[in-house]
Amino acid sequence: MPWSQPILRRLEALSLQSSHKIIVGVDYGTTFTGASYVTSKGRELSDIVLISSWPGPSKDTETVFKAPSRIAYSADNPRINKDCWGYQVEPGMIAYSWTKLLLDQGTPLTQYDDPALENASETGILKLPEGKDAVQVVTDYLTQVYRHILKTISKNITEEALRITPIEFWFTVPAIWSDKAQNATKIAAHRAGFAGSFLRRRDKIFLISEPEAAAITALKKYTTGIMGGSVKTGDGVLICDCGGGTVCGSTAIDRNFYRLMSKRFGAAFDKLPVKRKSAGSEFMKRFEIIKRDFGNSDGQSTFELPLNMTVQNADDRYFDEEERLVIISSDDLRVLFDPVIAQIIRLVKQQLQDARGQNGKEMINRIVLVGGFGDSEYLRKAFRSSFGSTGKIAITVPDNPQAAIVQGAALRGLEGLRSATKRCRRHYGFDWGIHFRQGIDSEDSAFYDAYTGSKMASGVMNWIIKKGDRYADNHAMSIPVAWEHHPSWSLRKTILFHASDQTVAPERQNNKDVYSVGNIVVDFSNVDLSRFNPRFVYGTPVYHLKFELKVIFGAQEGVLKFEAISQGRTIGQTSIDFTKDQYY
Structure with a gap:
């Protein structure tokens, strides 16, 4: 029997008075x-509920803790009358996968980025619908x-209780994501309904x-339990995130696999319809099983993957034409795995070296592997061989x-657990004019300040x-700024905010290693200009609009904040308009 409106209003009032969320x-x-969820009454890791049921017929079991990040549109698939997602996407459907990587494709490459990422789009994986x-x-x-998240939660606490609980x-x-990509994630989440509904105005989005x-x-588990030994004060712990799309992730192996198939079969593979070889196809589902189990195999030397492909003069070592099976060997898998694992090992060694350099001694005594690829026995063996053999x-x-x-992520919101400090991943700042330095600054950058008459250098x-x-x-940094203003100019001022990933910060804005993050808008429309003591130049008042620009780093909202x-x-x-590029 539905609850009456008075009862619902009393419950809502009670919810507003409490901190329940x-x-x-x-x-x-x-x-x-x-996805996972927990109420604010929870206290332990065990109180966090992992969503373990996701819709769709293509999953192998009823209990699955994650759903594939792919979507198929009815406009591309005449056989379906509505858009399908996750496990609803079945083999044969035209679907879109790895889209998350496109949110940050405008970010400059680092030494650890995989150049094959761009080439992967040629296989139809990193594609977007028209x-x-x-x-x-x-x-x-x-x-x-x-x-699906709201539907799942409502089964446990009722739809009425869910409606009134923030x-x-x-x-x-x-x-490593850029500020623009983090902002794009928040925009997409808001548009999808997360904290973006008029009926759920008290909901909020944070990034971690x-x-x-x-x-x-990991630290919650190893400080409150005995599994794997406890972590003590003073221990150094390195977390290696081996998620799908990370530099340490298994999609790098997928890209190597596509490259091997293209090299081995040429146009026969390259020109296959995307639906036969993309994520979610029977071909890639079988490869996922092989990849996950590699390292556990007891002497198995060859593996078979179903693929409806026609190969002229097929080499029977690689393709069974009668059964339509691709054949790969353990040696092939090592060729796919080893470059990726070698890069992970190099990255971890660099992290160990950096920690040693910062502290003057060996700091790390535990490496924790997380993410889907962290479950790979082949990867674990490589780590034990490279780092665990000494017992340190x-x-x-x-x-x-x-x-x-x-x-x-849920624990962060529940307990407020966080790192005490972080290290900034890049330089942030803006360009301004300084007093001209003779013999250092170029005359091309010179200008005269109309307010002071001083010769200045821009950029x-x-x-x-x-x-x-x-x-x-x-953490907030405040910088004094003075802005020349003439009466005919707009009182909405724009500051170009820049960043650089180089170790040594470039001095000038026009350096090739300096890139724009976005535009900061400061509005002086409601400020009393007379308090800025104008000077008259040829009978016209010129103002120096002085203000403090405060930039807030590490805000839990996950994006840069300005005041x-x-x-x-x-x-x-102030708002920031993130720089657009072709991927947006």
Whole structure:
């Protein structure tokens, strides 16, 4: 029997008076997506509920902790009358996968990025449907995820209770992602309904980096339990996130596999319809099983994968034409795995070296592997061989490493667990004019300040926080800014915000290693200009609009925040318009 409106209003009032809420962790991954939830009354890791039922007939079992990050549109598939997602996408459907990677494809490559990522799009994996960009496709997929999360929670606490209880959604994002990509994630989540509904105005979205979420789970497990030995004060723990789309992830092996198939079969493979070889196809589902089990095989030397393909003069070592089976060997798998694992090992060695350099001694005594690829026995053996043979570093994998990140996201919201400080991943700042330095600054950059009459040089970077600097959550940096203003000019001022990933910060904005993050808008429309003591130049007043620009790093909302303070008061939380590129 439905509850009466008066009862619902009393319940809502009670909810408003209390701190009761639901915390939901969402791990939207390149290959799979997971979710967890817990009420604010929860206290332990065991109180966090992993969503273990996802819709669709293509899953192998009823209990699955993640759903494939793919979507198929009815417009592309005449056989279906509505869009399908996750396990609803069946072999033969035209679907879109790995879309998450397109959210950050404009970010400059690092030394650890896989150049084959761009080439993977030629196989039809990193494709977008006509008329949609990456944010729109991610929005469509997350809309389905949002509905399923609410439906699942409502089964446990009733729809009425869910309606009046605020929800915090903690989305995980890669640590190396640009500010633009993090903002794009929030935009897609809002559009999908997360904290974007008029009926759920008290819901909020926060972001947390994937390795930080994984670290929260791992440290919670190893400080409160005995499995794998306990972590003590002073221990150094390195979290290696081997999620699908990370530099340590298994999609790198997938890309190597596609490259091998293209090299071995040429046009016969390259020109196959995407639906036969993309994520979710029978071909790739079989490869996923082989990949996951590799390292456990007892002497198995060859593996078979079904693929409806016609190969002229097929080599029977690689293709069974009668049965339509691709044949790969253990040696083939080692060729696919070893370059990826070698890169992971190099990256971890660099991290160990950096930790040693910062502290003057060996700091790391435990490496924790999380993420889907962290469950690979072949990877674990390589880690034990490279790092665990001396007995000084323990190599551990938490139970269900795929769930570590989404559990950590919920724990972050539940307990407020967080790192005390973080290191900035890049330089941030803006360019401004400084007093001209004779013999240093180019005359091409020279100009005269109409207010002071001084000769100035433009385009010099003011880096307000530098790469490697430590900061805590909500760390704020304030910079005094003076802006020349004439009466005919707009009172809405735009500051170009820049970044650089180089170790040494470039001095000038026009350096090739400096790129734009976006535009900060500061609005002086409601500020008393007369208080800025104008000077008259040829009978026209010229103002120096002085203000403090505050940039807030590590805000739990997950994106850069700005405030402008003038005449002793905040004249507004300034907005940032993130730079657009072809992938948006």
